[in-house]
Amino acid sequence: MDGLDDVFGDIFSGVDAVVLFGPSGSYYERFSSIDDVDVIVVGTENVVSAETFVELPLEFEDVTERIAFGLEGALEQGIIEDGDVLACATSVFSDGIDTVSRVRADADSKMGIYDLFSRSRADPEVIKAVLELAVELGKKGQKGKPVGALFVVGDAGKVMNKSRPLSYNPFEKSHVHVGDPIVSVMLKEFSRLDGAFVISDSGKIVSAYRYLEPSAEGVDIPKGLGARHMAGGAITRDTNAIAIALSESDGMVRAFKGGELLIEVDPEAY
Numbered sequence: 001m002d003g004l005d006d007v008f009g010d011i012f013s014g015v016d017a018v019v020l021f022g023p024s025g026s027y028y029e030r031f032s033s034i035d036d037v038d039v040i041v042v043g044t045e046n047v048v049s050a051e052t053f054v055e056l057p058l059e060f061e062d063v064t065e066r067i068a069f070g071l072e073g074a075l076e077q078g079i080i081e082d083g084d085v086l087a088c089a090t091s092v093f094s095d096g097i098d099t100v101s102r103v104r105a106d107a108d109s110k111m112g113i114y115d116l117f118s119r120s121r122a123d124p125e126v127i128k129a130v131l132e133l134a135v136e137l138g139k140k141g142q143k144g145k146p147v148g149a150l151f152v153v154g155d156a157g158k159v160m161n162k163s164r165p166l167s168y169n170p171f172e173k174s175h176v177h178v179g180d181p182i183v184s185v186m187l188k189e190f191s192r193l194d195g196a197f198v199i200s201d202s203g204k205i206v207s208a209y210r211y212l213e214p215s216a217e218g219v220d221i222p223k224g225l226g227a228r229h230m231a232g233g234a235i236t237r238d239t240n241a242i243a244i245a246l247s248e249s250d251g252m253v254r255a256f257k258g259g260e261l262l263i264e265v266d267p268e269a270y
């Protein structure tokens with residue numbers, strides 16, 4: 001006769017590592033003292049000073065996404081390998097860890113978020129801030145109405161060379177950075193107007209209202225997306241920038257790099 005421990009124990013028996021999502025310090029300590037168990041901590045910040053840590057760019061409310069992005073980061077960093085079996089411990093119903101999922105790492109199901117953060121010219125914190133801004137803008141819209149926006153991040157000199165102004169640039173001679181609290185309010189206001197925002201590697205807002213004129217040659221983005229997405233995708237092939245678009249028509253946030261769509265997130269899911 002099996003007891004409960006035996007049956008539930010199958011979930012973590014023979015795993016290659018335990019992956020703790022946002023553990024408390026004391027919880028992490030308890031794992032560190034268990035012999036023969038590799039512990040990986042995943043979170044937005046390494047608050048427990050874990051030896052092996054994978055940073056999440058966003059708090060993912062959806063648990064399957066949280067785990068998928070965490071494992072993608074661990075794969076990218078060579079902490080785990082394709083086919084490894086992981087016990088992923090996370091919280092679903094409470095603040096503490098209350099759920100364990102047995103997951104096999106699959107290198108083929110990559111979503112591309114780590115490519116976006118780890119191999120871009122722009123500072124990952126800047127990319128994260130812009131992604132959060134686009135998600136926030138997508139959630140709330142502008143005074144209740146859906147808004148669209150396009151942010152081109154990094155390699156700003158080249159991006160400026162491949163674009164032209166649609167209007168007076170409100171950021172001319174200013175020194176505002178994404179992440180400044182006032183910026184999210186400003187960008188929300190300006191996002192009602194046409195064109196793209198150009199942001200430098202270090203997060204300085206270089207311009208609003210830029211009409212992008214990249215060559216669209218060799219750009220492979222899904223059919224059905226319009227001019228904003230085409231321009232955003234194309235500029236990332238022509239330069240070393242990444243582009244983050246918020247669609248006014250379907251409300252999705254999409255990130256492009258190297259002329260390709262890397263990720264697609266629904267702001268309502270965060």
Ligand SMILES: Nc1ncnc2c1ncn2[C@@H]1O[C@H](COP(=O)(O)OP(=O)(O)OP(=O)(O)O)[C@@H](O)[C@H]1O
Binds near residue numbers: 228231246
């Ligand atoms: N080349 C461009 N550079 C900068 N902004 C552009 C460019 N082309 C279009 N846009 C911006 O995108 C807006 C929406 O255009 P369009 O509807 O064709 O794009 P879309 O990809 O369908 O985006 P959405 O999903 O938000 O409708 C335009 O009003 C304009 O502000």
Ligand SMILES: [Mn+2]
Binds near residue numbers: 226227249
């Ligand atoms: Mn459109």
